[in-house]
Amino acid sequence: xxxxxxxxxxxxxxxxxxxxxxxxxxxxxxxxxxxxxxxxxxxxxxxxxxxxxxxxxxxxxxxxxxxxxxxxxxxxxxxxxxxxxxxxxxxxxxxxxxxxxxxxxxxxxxxxxxxxxxxxxxxxxxxxxxxxxxxxxxxxxxxxxxxxxxxxxxxxxxxxxxxxxxxxxxxxxxxxxxxxxxxxxxxxxxxxxxxxxxxxxxxxxxxxxxxxxxxxxxxxxxxxxxxxxxxxxxxxxxxxxxxxxxxxxxxxxxxxxxxxxxxxxxxxxxxxxxxxxxxxxxxxxxxxxxxxxxxxxxxxxxxxxxxxxxxxxxxxxxxxxxxxxxxxxxxxxxxxxxxxxxxxxxxxxxxxxxxxxxxxxxxxxxxxxxxxxxxxxxxxxxxxxxxxxxxxxxxxxxxxxxxx
Amino acid sequence: xxxxxxxxxxxxxxxxxxxxxxxxxxxxxxxxxxxxxxxxxxxxxxxxxxxxxxxxxxxxxxxxxxxxxxxxxxxxxxxxxxxxxxxxxxxxxxxxxxxxxxxxxxxxxxxxxxxxxxxxxxxxxxxxxxxxxxxxxxxxxxxxxxxxxxxxxxxxxxxxxxxxxxxxxxxxxxxxxxxxxxxxxxxxxxxxxxxxxxxxxxxxxxxxxxxxxxxxxxxxxxxxxxxxxxxxxxxxxxxxxxxxxxxxxxxxxxxxxxxxxxxxxxxxxxxxxxxxxxxxxxxxxxxxxxxxxxxxxxxxxxxxxxxxxxxxxxxxxxxxxxxxxxxxxxxxxxxxxxxxxxxxxxxxxxxxxxxxxxxxxxxxxxxxxxxxxxxxxxxxxxxxxxxxxxxxxxxxxxxxxxxxxxxxxxxxxxxxxxxxxxxxxxxxxxxxxxxxxx
Numbered sequence: 001x002x003x004x005x006x007x008x009x010x011x012x013x014x015x016x017x018x019x020x021x022x023x024x025x026x027x028x029x030x031x032x033x034x035x036x037x038x039x040x041x042x043x044x045x046x047x048x049x050x051x052x053x054x055x056x057x058x059x060x061x062x063x064x065x066x067x068x069x070x071x072x073x074x075x076x077x078x079x080x081x082x083x084x085x086x087x088x089x090x091x092x093x094x095x096x097x098x099x100x101x102x103x104x105x106x107x108x109x110x111x112x113x114x115x116x117x118x119x120x121x122x123x124x125x126x127x128x129x130x131x132x133x134x135x136x137x138x139x140x141x142x143x144x145x146x147x148x149x150x151x152x153x154x155x156x157x158x159x160x161x162x163x164x165x166x167x168x169x170x171x172x173x174x175x176x177x178x179x180x181x182x183x184x185x186x187x188x189x190x191x192x193x194x195x196x197x198x199x200x201x202x203x204x205x206x207x208x209x210x211x212x213x214x215x216x217x218x219x220x221x222x223x224x225x226x227x228x229x230x231x232x233x234x235x236x237x238x239x240x241x242x243x244x245x246x247x248x249x250x251x252x253x254x255x256x257x258x259x260x261x262x263x264x265x266x267x268x269x270x271x272x273x274x275x276x277x278x279x280x281x282x283x284x285x286x287x288x289x290x291x292x293x294x295x296x297x298x299x300x301x302x303x304x305x306x307x308x309x310x311x312x313x314x315x316x317x318x319x320x321x322x323x324x325x326x327x328x329x330x331x332x333x334x335x336x337x338x339x340x341x342x343x344x345x346x347x348x349x350x351x352x353x354x355x356x357x358x359x360x361x362x363x364x365x366x367x368x369x370x371x372x373x374x375x376x377x378x379x380x381x382x383x384x385x386x387x388x389x390x391x392x393x394x395x396x397x398x399x400x401x402x403x404x
Numbered sequence: 405x406x407x408x409x410x411x412x413x414x415x416x417x418x419x420x421x422x423x424x425x426x427x428x429x430x431x432x433x434x435x436x437x438x439x440x441x442x443x444x445x446x447x448x449x450x451x452x453x454x455x456x457x458x459x460x461x462x463x464x465x466x467x468x469x470x471x472x473x474x475x476x477x478x479x480x481x482x483x484x485x486x487x488x489x490x491x492x493x494x495x496x497x498x499x500x501x502x503x504x505x506x507x508x509x510x511x512x513x514x515x516x517x518x519x520x521x522x523x524x525x526x527x528x529x530x531x532x533x534x535x536x537x538x539x540x541x542x543x544x545x546x547x548x549x550x551x552x553x554x555x556x557x558x559x560x561x562x563x564x565x566x567x568x569x570x571x572x573x574x575x576x577x578x579x580x581x582x583x584x585x586x587x588x589x590x591x592x593x594x595x596x597x598x599x600x601x602x603x604x605x606x607x608x609x610x611x612x613x614x615x616x617x618x619x620x621x622x623x624x625x626x627x628x629x630x631x632x633x634x635x636x637x638x639x640x641x642x643x644x645x646x647x648x649x650x651x652x653x654x655x656x657x658x659x660x661x662x663x664x665x666x667x668x669x670x671x672x673x674x675x676x677x678x679x680x681x682x683x684x685x686x687x688x689x690x691x692x693x694x695x696x697x698x699x700x701x702x703x704x705x706x707x708x709x710x711x712x713x714x715x716x717x718x719x720x721x722x723x724x725x726x727x728x729x730x731x732x733x734x735x736x737x738x739x740x741x742x743x744x745x746x747x748x749x750x751x752x753x754x755x756x757x758x759x760x761x762x763x764x765x766x767x768x769x770x771x772x773x774x775x776x777x778x779x780x781x782x783x784x785x786x787x788x789x790x791x792x793x794x795x796x797x798x799x800x801x802x803x804x805x806x807x808x809x810x811x812x813x814x815x816x817x818x819x820x821x822x823x824x825x826x827x828x829x830x831x832x833x834x835x836x837x838x839x840x841x842x
Contacts, residue, residue, distance in 0.1 A: 028639070032646050118626060177823040180626055181772060184562070184765055185815035192815075196808035316634055323627060356645035361638030369631045373621035 014324055016377050017370035018338075025363045026055045029355055058353045062360075065348025066095050066341035086227040091344065093225065093232035097302050099340025101126065101311070103239035104294025105318030106325065106332035107246045108287040113327050114250055115283030116263030121168060121183025122291045123315025124190030125161040127308075129292020130299040131194050132160025134306035137219050138203060149219045150300060157296030158289045164190060165288015166281065173277035179284070187315070194308055203306070213306035221301035235297030240333065242290065247329040259283050291315065312343075313361070320368035339364060426499040433503055434495035437510075441488030444480050444517070452477030456520035457527035461676040465531065470673060476520045483513035519794060522803050529797075534677040536793030537786055542684040543568070545785035546743035547767025549691055550736035552776050554611075556699065557732035558712040558725070559618055560836035562629035564740050565764025566636030567610045571603035571744020573640045576755035577648070578602035579657035592658030599657055600745050607741020608734050610636070615733040619726060622838045633764075641757050648755065660684070660750040684746045688782070691739065695778045708732060712832035715839040725839050743767075769818035776831055788814040 030051050031037070039047040064070070068091045076088035105122045112119035119125075136156030140149045168186060171177035198204050198211035205214050221233040250256040262269035262279040270276045294314070299306055321339050325331025346360035370377050419427070454476040459469045490506040519528075547564045554561035579599025583590060610632060617628040648655040665679040665686070699705040708728055710718035715725045747763075748755040766788050774781025795810040 028642065032643065034647070034651075120626070120630070171819070171823045175823040177819070180562070181768070181822050182819050185769065185818045188762055188765065188815045189812050189819075192808040192812045196806050199806060199808075313634065313637075316630060319627070319630055320634070354646075356642050358638050358641035358645060362635055362642055363638070365631050365635030365638055368627070369617065369623075369635070372623040372627050372631065373617055376617075376621045 013374045013377050014335075014367075014371055016381060017324075017367050020370055020377065020380065021363045021366035022059070024366050025359055026059075028359065028362070029055050029058060054353065054355075058349050058355050061349040061352040062342070062345035064345075065091055065352075066345030068092050082227050086229055089225075089227075090230060091348070093230050095337070095341045095344045096236050097231050097233075097340075098344045099336040100236045100239045100301075101294040101298050101314045102318055102321060102336035102339055103243060103333055104297070105291050105314050106322045106336055107242055107329060108290035108294070109318050109322035110325075110327040110329065110332055111246060111250070111259070111290065112283050112287040113322060114263050115259040115279055116266060117169070117172065117280055117283055117287075118180050119165065119168075119183055119284060119287045120180050120319065121164065121186050121190075121315070122287070122318050123311055123313070124183070124187035125164045125288040125291035126295040126311050126315050127194060128164045128190045129157040129161035129288075129295030130303075130310045131157075131190075131197060131295075131306055132292065133157030133296035133299055134213050134216065135197070135203065137216050137300065138214060141218055146219050150221065153219060153300055154293070154296045157299075158292045161292020161295065162285045162289035164292070165284040165286070169281040169284025172284070173280040191308055194306070198306070198308075205305070211308060216300060216304050216306075219300060220304070221297060231302045233297075233301040235301040238297060239294070239336075242293070243329040243333050246290070250329075255282070291318075317364060320364060323368060324371045423499075430494060430499045430501065430503075434491050437487055437491030437494055439491075441484045441486075441491055444484030444487055444514070447517070447521075448477045448480035448484055450477070451475065451480060451521060454521075455525045456523070457525075458520075458530045459527060460673045461529070461531040462672045463670075463676065464680060465535070465676050467676070469529070471527075476517065476524075479513070479517035479520050483510070483517045486510055486513050515790075522798060522805055523801065524803070526801050526803070528801065531673075531676050533790070533793045533797050535681060536796060537789040538678060538685050539682050539789070540792040541782070541785040541789030542682060542688045543743040543746045544763055544767050544770055544788055545688045545782045546684070546691065546739045546746075547764055548770035548774060548781040548785055549688075549695055549778055550607075550611075550740035550743070551768055551771035552699075552774075552778060552781060553695075553708075553732045553736040553739070555771065555832050555835045556712045556776060557708050557729045558715055558832060558834045558837065558839065559615060559729055559733060560625040560629065561614070561733075561736060562626060562768060563610065563614050563632040563636075563764075564767045565760055565762065566629075566632040567607045567737060567740035568744035568747065568760035568764045568767075569636045569640050569758065570606045570610050571741035572748040572759055573643065573755050574606040574741070575599035575603035575745030576655055576657045576748035577643075579749060580654050583658055584653060595658040596660055596749060599749055600742055603741040603745035604738045605741070607737035607739070607744065609737070611733040611737025611740070612730070615730055618838065619729060625836050637758060640755075644755065644757050655754045657749055657754065659753050660746070682746070682750055684743070684750060687742070692778045692782045699778065709832070711839075712834055715834050715837075719839070729839075740764075740767075766814045769814045772818055772831070773814075773821050787817070 033051050033054055036047045036050040036054070039050070068088055072084070073088045076084040105126055108122050108125070109119060133153040133156055137149055137153040140152055144152075164186060168177070168179045168182040171182055172179045195211050198213060203213045205212050221235050223230060224232045224234060224236065248256075250260060258269065258274045259279050259282065261272070262274060262276045263283075266276045269279070295310065299310060303310055317339055321335035322332055325335045342360050342364065343357070346357035349355055349359075350357040452475055455473065456476045456479060457471060457473045459471040462468045462470050487510050490503075490510055493506070494501045494503055547568060550567070551561050551564055576599065579595040579602070582598040583592065583595040586594065614625070614628050614632055617623040617631075618625040623631075644655075660683060662681055663683050663686070669675045669679040671679065699708065707718065707723050710723060711725045711728045711732075718728075719725050744760065747759050752759060767785070770781045770784040770788060773784035773787070791810045791813040795805070795807050798805050798810075799807060
């Protein structure tokens with residue numbers, strides 16, 4: 001076996017999972033395509049051709065929406081103006097914008113899973129992080145320079161989310177309250193806190209009847225590429241940096257080792273003199289803080305306005321992609337880019353073909369399902385399980401470690 | 405906290421550390437209750453001149469009314485006296501006092517007084533609140549029964565929300581299509597029944613997917629539940645936007661009408677509250693009674709609970725744990741699917757995107773608050789339903805209570821319960837663990 005094929009082996013399940021999910025997605029496009037279905041009786045060839053054409057158009061629009069339109073890239077190369085270049089690379093930068101919160105939240109999930117706690121509350125921690133950052137930013141408006149507001153708001157957001165992670169961690173460590181239950185409940189409480197906060201005139205946009213905050217136009221995470229209409233900002237770089245930091249923390253520091261040890265076997269870790277309760281609280285607090293950093297970057301960088309829709313299920317998608325990546329930081333970055341591309345490309349698919357972008361949510365769920373059940377993929381494609389290397393089951397091993 | 409069992413040396417005529425701690429916490433409870441009683445009396449003095457007017461419908465909704473006119477202060481006085489008496493009894497009786505039962509009596513007085521205080525003199529119709537409580541409680545309790553059934557058999561079921569959503573969608577579409585096929589002259593009940601049946605079948609399929617992923621492919625059941633919840637949102641949003649917004653005739657189901665329970669609906673005051681309601685309510689009550697009996701009094705129930713507590717022991721005595729879990733999930737799917745159909749057939753009159761709005765998780769909260777017991781879970785569902793119903797009334801009357809506070813109650817109560825602040829509850833020991841049949 002060559003080195004290249006050996007390196008690719010662990011990617012077999014995720015790739016097959018994604019392919020299978022898209023096939024199922026196509027089936028749903030087909031059976032809801034009433035225009036072509038109704039022609040099936042009279043003109044089957046045209047009907048089948050039209051249906052397959054629609055699927056092709058949809059997925060092509062998704063790819064161009066996520067990566068860039070070849071025509072526009074061509075224009076940018078032949079006549080490079082600021083505008084044409086921006087138009088050409090905008091889809092790609094928007095994919096990175098969509099991927100950034102997923103990276104933060106995916107890392108947050110990975111820290112908790114590696115430490116043996118199931119943080120389902122990333123969603124709420126992300127939302128409250130964005131909320132905390134908004135409150136601090138509006139509080140400091142017109143008092144200090146924008147750079148100071150940016151730093152203070154980010155810290156405020158992170159602390160809010162860390163607190164929202166600390167609560168279930170503390171309850172788990174001290175009272176044995178199951179963190180899956182408490183974090184699910186805290187997600188809903190977080191949404192209520194945000195709605196409650198946005199009732200006040202202090203936060204709410206003047207004259208708005210909707211619960212949305214004032215526009216944070218006085219503070220902004222600096223953009224990466226100074227071209228018009230590009231929203232990509234340093235939050236993405238910070239996300240990549242956090243992947244490195246989390247990787248270093250988990251695998252190269254004593255504390256990180258203790259977290260993983262108590263995640264792997266809490267009793268053994270305790271016997272070795274580590275504080276299991278301390279690990280749980282630390283893991284949940286760090287996890288909440290990381291998710292909140294993602295929320296802060298989103299609201300201070302690209303969304304610019306707090307509302308209850310700030311997270312479109314980012315926290316739940318993050319659980320999925322952390323699983324997809326086997327809770328490995330590098331893998332989370334790759335998976336986040338993939339999911340970012342899917343959700344960003346889904347928008348263009350919706351506009352071009354009228355197929356709702358929500359199909360992407362369904363496809364994402366299928367991807368997680370197939371990745372979480374590697375045996376199902378092997379069974380579907382009938383390939384020899386015994387020939388798969390041991391690493392194939394990393395996901396399952398990490399999961400069992402965290403569930404114990 | 406659980407007390408350490410005394411070692412041989414510690415067993416003496418004197419009190420053990422655990423007993424001393426129990427006496428101390430009983431004293432603290434008594435003093436706190438008495439103090440709260442005085443607190444309520446203080447409120448009473450301040451609010452003696454504020455009117456509290458509660459009216460009930462006697463014969464039917466919108467019919468004759470029966471009115472109780474009193475003062476907010478009187479309600480606070482009652483709350484204070486009851487709380488004070490409970491505190492005194494607690495101090496006298498010590499640790500043997502059943503203080504949780506006393507709380508069940510005390511809390512309604514506080515709720516009534518607070519409610520009247522918030523209304524600040526505005527008259528309120530209580531029948532709407534109580535009837536609304538039961539209406540809201542029906543789907544939540546059915547979802548909770550689905551959760552109890554699954555978890556008692558050893559499967560973690562956090563996918564109730566997804567089943568609600570899929571059930572609501574399937575019910576609306578199938579009921580609409582049935583009515584289209586039968587023509588305008590057809591009896592709408594047939595359409596409703598077709599919709600409910602479709603919701604039940606959908607619930608079974610979703611439930612079986614969860615069980616299949618968990619049992620056959622050993623996917624962590626929390627992950628499988630999350631997958632199903634996300635997937636349900638994705639697929640129902642997709643279908644709604646792609647088909648139902650254009651072909652609206654596919655999303656105009658006949659609505660479920662309230663039914664009059666024979667004889668009982670004629671009882672004054674009580675009839676309009678409890679016996680002229682939604683069929684879902686009566687279905688939930690029947691299921692509750694049957695389920696409470698079957699779970700704790702039949703061989704089936706014993707085997708189900710054994711599968712969830714100690715599957716290896718159950719397997720040793722010849723119980724087919726896997727079969728029991730699959731069957732439990734099928735029934736759970738039926739219940740959750742039917743509960744889902746109530747959203748589109750009874751409440752809204754059509755399917756809307758994400759219309760279950762987190763009620764599946766409130767059902768999960770009711771499972772825990774109800775200590776995995778169908779009767780208690782129904783009580784929990786009523787508590788959560790009351791929060792919904794009173795919020796609806798307060799906002800109609802223009803009382804400025806942040807709805808977010810009332811909305812948070814189910815979630816906060818659940819956190820308090822799982823944290824063991826008001827007595828620890830414990831779920832089935834083996835819920836969520838895969839089982840290998842030898």
